[in-house]
Amino acid sequence: MSAKIQVNQLQKSYGTNEVLKGLDLTVQENEVVVMIGPSGSGKSTFLRTLNKLEEPTAGQIIVDGHDLNDAKINMNHVREKIGMVFQHFNLFNNLTVGENVMLSPVELGKLNKQDAKVEAKDLLKRVGLEDKFDANPKSLSGGQKQRVAIARTLAMKPDMILFDEPTSALDPEMVGDVLAVMKDLAKDGMTMIVVTHEMGFAKEVADRVIFMADGYIMEEGTPNEIFSNPQNKRTKEFLNKVLNV
Amino acid sequence: MKRARIGLLSIICGVIFIMGLAFSKPVNVNAAEKVYEIGTDVTYPPFEFANDQNKYVGIDIDIMKTIAKNEGFKVDIKPIGFNAAVQALDAGQIDGMIAGTTITNERKQKMDFSDSYFKTGVVMAVAKNSSIKSYSDLKGKRVAIKTGTAAGDYAKSIQKKYGFTTVTFDDSNNMYDDVSTGNSVACFEDQPVMQYAIKTGAKLKIVTKPAEGGYYGFAVKRGKNQELLKKFNAGLKEIKANGQYEKIVTKYLGASAMASEKKDKSQNTFVDLWNQNKDALMGGLGQTIILTVLSIIFATIFGVLIGLLGVVPNKLANGFSTTVIYVFRGLPLLVLALFIYTGVPNLLGEKIPAFIAGIITLTLNEGAYTAAFVKGGIEAVDDGQMEAARSLGLPYGKAMRRVILPQGLKIMVPSFINQFIITLKDTSILSIIGILELTQTGKIIIARNLEGFKIWTMVALIYLIIITLLTWLSKWVERRMKS
Numbered sequence: 001m002s003a004k005i006q007v008n009q010l011q012k013s014y015g016t017n018e019v020l021k022g023l024d025l026t027v028q029e030n031e032v033v034v035m036i037g038p039s040g041s042g043k044s045t046f047l048r049t050l051n052k053l054e055e056p057t058a059g060q061i062i063v064d065g066h067d068l069n070d071a072k073i074n075m076n077h078v079r080e081k082i083g084m085v086f087q088h089f090n091l092f093n094n095l096t097v098g099e100n101v102m103l104s105p106v107e108l109g110k111l112n113k114q115d116a117k118v119e120a121k122d123l124l125k126r127v128g129l130e131d132k133f134d135a136n137p138k139s140l141s142g143g144q145k146q147r148v149a150i151a152r153t154l155a156m157k158p159d160m161i162l163f164d165e166p167t168s169a170l171d172p173e174m175v176g177d178v179l180a181v182m183k184d185l186a187k188d189g190m191t192m193i194v195v196t197h198e199m200g201f202a203k204e205v206a207d208r209v210i211f212m213a214d215g216y217i218m219e220e221g222t223p224n225e226i227f228s229n230p231q232n233k234r235t236k237e238f239l240n241k242v243l244n245v
Numbered sequence: 246m247k248r249a250r251i252g253l254l255s256i257i258c259g260v261i262f263i264m265g266l267a268f269s270k271p272v273n274v275n276a277a278e279k280v281y282e283i284g285t286d287v288t289y290p291p292f293e294f295a296n297d298q299n300k301y302v303g304i305d306i307d308i309m310k311t312i313a314k315n316e317g318f319k320v321d322i323k324p325i326g327f328n329a330a331v332q333a334l335d336a337g338q339i340d341g342m343i344a345g346t347t348i349t350n351e352r353k354q355k356m357d358f359s360d361s362y363f364k365t366g367v368v369m370a371v372a373k374n375s376s377i378k379s380y381s382d383l384k385g386k387r388v389a390i391k392t393g394t395a396a397g398d399y400a401k402s403i404q405k406k407y408g409f410t411t412v413t414f415d416d417s418n419n420m421y422d423d424v425s426t427g428n429s430v431a432c433f434e435d436q437p438v439m440q441y442a443i444k445t446g447a448k449l450k451i452v453t454k455p456a457e458g459g460y461y462g463f464a465v466k467r468g469k470n471q472e473l474l475k476k477f478n479a480g481l482k483e484i485k486a487n488g489q490y491e492k493i494v495t496k497y498l499g500a501s502a503m504a505s506e507k508k509d510k511s512q513n514t515f516v517d518l519w520n521q522n523k524d525a526l527m528g529g530l531g532q533t534i535i536l537t538v539l540s541i542i543f544a545t546i547f548g549v550l551i552g553l554l555g556v557v558p559n560k561l562a563n564g565f566s567t568t569v570i571y572v573f574r575g576l577p578l579l580v581l582a583l584f585i586y587t588g589v590p591n592l593l594g595e596k597i598p599a600f601i602a603g604i605i606t607l608t609l610n611e612g613a614y615t616a617a618f619v620k621g622g623i624e625a626v627d628d629g630q631m632e633a634a635r636s637l638g639l640p641y642g643k644a645m646r647r648v649i650l651p652q653g654l655k656i657m658v659p660s661f662i663n664q665f666i667i668t669l670k671d672t673s674i675l676s677i678i679g680i681l682e683l684t685q686t687g688k689i690i691i692a693r694n695l696e697g698f699k700i701w702t703m704v705a706l707i708y709l710i711i712i713t714l715l716t717w718l719s720k721w722v723e724r725r726m727k728s
Contacts, residue, residue: 053632080638090633094651104637107647149633173600 003062004029004160004191005050010059012045019045022059027160030189034202034223037212038238043195044087046212047162050193051075051082064159080108083153083161089145091137091152097124098133101152110156123151127181143174147181160191163169167198199242203213211235224231266387281418281473283309284330286338287685288416288692291441291497292345292461293324295693299525305343307493308362309463312480318473324689325599325679327458328393328417333679334586338596341477342472347395347459357469358462358586359477362490365435367396370635372425373448380453383409389420398432399457418691421447434460437498446695518699522690529686530707536672536682540607541665547608548615555620558641566616567638578674579679582606586678603675611668618664622657623649658726662719666712673708683707 005027012020019042027033035043040070050056050061052068052075061068063078092100094215101120105111111119124130137145146166153161163182179201186192186205196202202209203225209226211219211234219232229242230236285305287294301322305527312321323330330342335355347365348358371377377386381590385408390397392413400411412429414420417438423429434442436455443449463477484490513521533628555566573581587603597605626649634644676685687704691697 051636053636076319076640079636082636084633084636086629088629088631090627090629092630092633092648094655096646104634105648106641107639134541152637 002029003027004031005062005193006060006062007050008062010046010049010058010061011057012054013044013048013057017221020049020216022057023215023217025210025217027191027193029159029208030193032186032190032192032194032205033208033210034181034197034206035193035210035212036197036202036238037218041212043147043212044164047084047164047193048193051084051164053081053084060186080104080156081159083156083158085146085149085153085161085163085166089149089167089169091145091148093137095137096133097129097137097140097148100137100148101155104152106153116155119155120151123154124148125185126154127151128177141174142170143177146170146174146178150178150181150185160193161185163192163194163196165195165197167196195244199227199239209221211238213238251672280321280593281313281340281470282323282338283471284323284325284333284342284344285678286327286330286344286416287324287688288418289327289345289435289438290417290445290692291406293343295324295525295689297521297693299690300521302361304497305345307496308481308490309343311484311489311493312477314475315483316480318476323679324676327391329677331393331588332583334464334466335419336587336589336591337466337469337594338599339384341463341473343463345461346464347435348462349395349398351457352464353467355467356464357467357471357474358464359474360481361460361462362370362439362481363460363494364460367433368436368439368451369431369444369453370424370439370443370447370449370451371431372427373450375430376700377430378452379406383407383431385409386670387412388430389423389432391415391420391434394432394435395457395459396435401700409653411719415459417442417689418695418697421467421695422697424449430638434562440443441497463686470509479638485502495692512697513694513696515699515702518694518696519703522700522703525690526549526683526688526703526707529681529683531685532680533669533672533682533684534711535670536603536607536675536680537665539604540611540668540672543604543608544611544615544664544668545661547612549619551612551616552619552623552688555616556623566620569622570613570616574617576610578606578610578671579677581610582675582678585703599675599680602678603680605663606675607668607671609670611664614667615664618657618660619653622653622660626652655726658723662716662723665719666715669712670708694706 003026005025007023007025009019010023011018023046035046037043045054049056064081066073066078068075068078092103095103098117098120101123102113102116105116105119121130121133124133127150128219129144129147131142131152132144132148139149140148166182167178170178175198179198182192182194182201183205206223208220210217210221211226211232213234219230219235221228226235227239230239285301288294289301289303292305293301296302303322306322325333327344330339330344333339334342346352348361352358360579367369368381368541377383380403388400388411390400390411399412404411412423415422417434420432421442424432439451443451465471465474474607551566551569554562555570556561574641582603585606586597586599590597630648630652631644634648635641639647672682673684675682676688679685683704687700691700696699
């Protein structure tokens with residue numbers, strides 16, 4: 001096992017508003033890390049700095065041994081290897097489901113159109129949507145959209161995937177399908193960082209759970225440690241609120 | 246960053262290209278045989294007006310052409326309107342002007358005049374049934390004058406003394422109409438012009454003796470085209486000596502010539518007028534369509550480029566885009582047209598043909614509006630689309646081209662259609678710099694036959710028909726794009 005991602009003293013501010021106040025985190029290959037914490041604690045912002053959708057204010061991010069602060073680094077190449085799944089799916093509205101999945105491998109010259117099509121059909125089958133290849137994204141339910149988004153990310157054959165609240169915008173009955181796909185990925189050894197409010201998923205799938213609040217990592221440990229025996233007062237308060245509804 | 250620079254570069258290239266177009270033409274003309282461009286008024290009968298065949302005739306035109314023929318030079322007469330001619334002369338856009346121009350000391354600051362070729366005086370005219378008989382009846386009333394004319398200046402000089410207000414018009418017919426319809430009680434005009442207008446249909450009568458005797462002269466820009474001025478003076482002497490001058494004046498002010506024109510007028514029905522003028526109107530429409538199509542093409546290219554500069558992640562490009570939109574959307578089209586046609590050549594010392602100036606004007610103005618909605622259309626696409634594309638490793642340009650622009654374009658389609666229609670209508674404003682498009686054609690026809698209502702109705706209908714066709718075409722394209 002080697003470190004896929006190493007984060008040192010990461011900070012992010014918007015003007016005078018400090019969102020991340022110095023975070024350290026190492027994620028190993030094949031590891032599934034689940035981040036939990038109250039809204040506004042900086043979980044999503046943290047995730048978005050990892051592929052530089054947000055530019056960090058200070059600190060260091062090392063992906064596969066490449067320091068992202070290095071001016072010579074081609075961020076596009078780094079991003080090819082870091083998949084991302086968004087809360088609001090962000091499927092390309094101007095393309096069909098199949099074209100969504102095929103777009104980046106074809107545009108970036110990884111596959112020709114024929115091969116990309118075969119690959120896309122395979123991936124859609126894997127997320128249970130093989131019949132939606134020619135569908136318009138608008139005709140899909142939220143859960144279906146999110147599964148297409150996961151297939152789209154997988155098309156780039158990423159080393160790791162960042163999930164930014166992937167089930168928060170879904171109707172409750174859709175959540176299970178998406179989580180099932182994610183569990184499969186975890187089982188196949190995908191390195192994953194998941195920001196979520198699905199505590200069941202965290203308990204069952206995570207190798208490590210991280211609790212964030214106020215721009216800091218307050219506590220981390222195995223699911224058992226965090227959920228059965230939390231040490232930090234803020235962690236206890238948070239779990240009390242979300243587990244006893 | 247790199248892309249933004251390429252964009253900026255292409256804008257600059259585009260501007261240089263347009264400027265190149267602007268300057269290439271006059272150079273060619275100069276290289277060939279020397280043709281003097283002479284500005285004149287749109288409508289100042291009997292000195293200049295379009296006849297039944299829509300050819301320019303009149304005392305000024307005939308004198309100019311006769312002298313040119315006798316002295317062996319060529320002239321290109323441009324009926325761009327009195328005010329536009331004064332400005333075009335000053336800007337060096339035309340070589341001389343002959344437009345019933347009274348020689349005044351003030352004008353001598355900017356122009357060199359020939360020997361006078363006509364003596365005139367200012368008269369006041371009122372509606373046929375009016376009770377006004379003298380200046381003292383004008384107290385508290387409104388008087389119509391024509392901008393930049395000696396008659397107008399005279400009216401203004403006595404305005405305080407007799408206590409009337411003035412309203413100004415750009416050409417004589419509108420001024421006459423304002424009086425005959427009762428909006429104004431009187432107008433001031435040079436005597437021969439007024440006489441001729443009344444004899445050919447204006448429902449007015451002259452109530453004063455000629456005042457402020459003035460002298461008409463042919464003018465060039467001060468210190469420029471002295472050779473042309475010399476030729477004119479020599480030619481004038483010659484035609485006065487050999488009787489050609491007398492012939493010309495009698496032709497237009499003699500009783501027989503006018504009687505026949507008067508008779509024609511009373512019988513004109515809508516259909517007659519259409520048959521008489523359809524060739525001229527269709528010619529004007531052709532020019533309007535060419536202007537519209539070229540302007541739409543250039544404005545769309547310019548607008549899309551400027552709009553894209555407004556959204557790329559580069560502060561300099563964004564600032565440039567915002568400034569261009571601010572300036573050219575903020576300027577009234579009329580001001581921009583005059584600035585480019587008469588202002589810029591003044592500075593550069595190079596002519597810009599009216600047609601090119603018109604295209605540049607519309608490109609900048611319509612392009613600024615286009616840029617604004619292109620920018621807005623792109624910004625209206627959800628940020629998540631760009632983030633998702635970038636997170637897959639697509640570079641900015643590819644993400645823009647394959648994901649953002651196709652969605653933005655869909656949002657922009659109705660705005661594009663709207664802008665095309667506005668561009669078509671805005672070509673009418675270019676009549677101010679004398680382009681013979683549909684509106685200017687209408688003006689000239691009315692200057693001849695005084696059938697304002699019928700001709701403007703025809704012009705309006707033609708615009709409506711073309712706009713309807715353009716709208717249908719656009720909707721059809723829009724539907725095809727959606728499916």
